[in-house]
Amino acid sequence: MGYLDGKWAPLIxxxxxxxINGMVNxxxxxxxxxxxxxxxIATYRLGISTLFLLPIAYFWERKTRPxxxxSISCQHFFSALFGYTSATLATAFWGTLPALTFIMALIFGSWMLIQAKINVSYPCPYSSTVILSVFGTLQCAILSFIKTRHVEDWILGDKLTxxxxxxxxxxxxxxxxxGISWCIKxxxxxxxxxxxPVTLMSATVFDFVILHRMIYVGR
Structure with a gap:
């Protein structure tokens, strides 16, 4: 990756x-x-990720993909469960549970550890992300259909959405x-x-400067 192979590359x-994640959030x-x-939203997000990365993963890593x-499939399943599905469920209760920040940290930490193991056994970041997205899409879709069966909930009405x-x-x-998989590797x-914490700072600045939302500290 040229310059990006240097010691500053992972930091940058x-x-x-x-x-970027902060702004997206x-x-x-x-x-x-x-x-x-x-x-x-989570189901659509993961589904779009799958469709976007699938052709890239197929052509870019077809000669190196193990x-x-x-065992690898199970690792990806639990990585999707901890990294995507559990985090999505937790955000539904954001601000209602005092210990939620700690729980989210545990979930994110578990995902990082599983992802580090996946990088060793399946060192193809694009293909790995596609598999994660497929499992995450299925998990979120199943939970979505359990929670709500109204067709109108799946219709995205406005351009911003x-x-x-x-x-x-x-x-x-x-x-x-x-990119995160590469940094972990x-x-x-x-x-x-x-x-x-950069995600939180980015989301706060973007929320205030671009979306013009008020910032509240405490009660």
Missing amino acids: MITVINT ALIKKVLDGGINHMV KLTT IFTVIIAGVIGQGMCTV QRGPVFTAAFS
């Missing part, structure tokens, strides 16, 4: 990724405030997950997780 990469929060079901064994879902799927879910899960 993870900072940019978390900044702020957009998603605005859409959710409009009444869209959070599980529906065999997908049962459609734009947000596409951006969240292609960039926030697809490319950022590939280069510097490990502890280094990668240490930059998580």
